[in-house]
Amino acid sequence: MTSTKVIFQYPEAQAFLANEAKRRVNYFTEGQIRDDRFFRLRSLIYLWLNLFDEAINTLHSDRKLERVYDLEWWERYILDRMRHPMFKEVFKSQSHHWSSQFGSFIEANWKELEKEADPIMY
Numbered sequence: 001m002t003s004t005k006v007i008f009q010y011p012e013a014q015a016f017l018a019n020e021a022k023r024r025v026n027y028f029t030e031g032q033i034r035d036d037r038f039f040r041l042r043s044l045i046y047l048w049l050n051l052f053d054e055a056i057n058t059l060h061s062d063r064k065l066e067r068v069y070d071l072e073w074w075e076r077y078i079l080d081r082m083r084h085p086m087f088k089e090v091f092k093s094q095s096h097h098w099s100s101q102f103g104s105f106i107e108a109n110w111k112e113l114e115k116e117a118d119p120i121m122y
Contacts, residue, residue, distance in 0.1 A: 013040045017122035023085045029093055045090045052078045053102040060101060079109055083117040 016037065020027065032038055055078065059071045081087060095103060106113070 010040050010044070013037070013044050014122060016041060017044070017084065017086065018119045020086060021084055021117040021119040021122060026089050027086050028089055041086065042090065045087055048081060049087065049091060049098065052082070053098050056102045056105050057099055060105075075105070075109075078105075079112045080118065080121055082106065082113050083115055084122060085117065088113060 028038070028042060055074050059065050059069055059074055065071075082091070091098065091106060098106075
């Protein structure tokens with residue numbers, strides 16, 4: 001299933017993410033019922049995190065690509081998305097899953113992620 005298909009096939013997952021942008025309690029690790037929504041949300045977040053991981057690794061590995069694909073825009077976009085509490089929760093609980101380069105990028109910018117998430121981003 002392609003990323004676009006997941007996003008368009010389950011618009012309720014996107015809507016739930018937008019509604020939960022200000023969540024204060026962990027969703028995935030605090031005894032949440034493991035229903036279809038749970039797995040769709042987690043899959044969608046994994047999809048985004050994998051995309052971010054790949055983007056950071058690709059763009060940081062080639063100076064030419066940094067200029068062509070506007071590294072600063074991508075970094076800003078990733079940080080804006082990563083402010084969502086569910087994104088941070090999955091990232092932290094599965095930190096071994098991501099590349100060290102992506103992990104270092106997030107760690108170096110963690111203060112940015114402490115800002116409130118904008119529901120419009122989701």
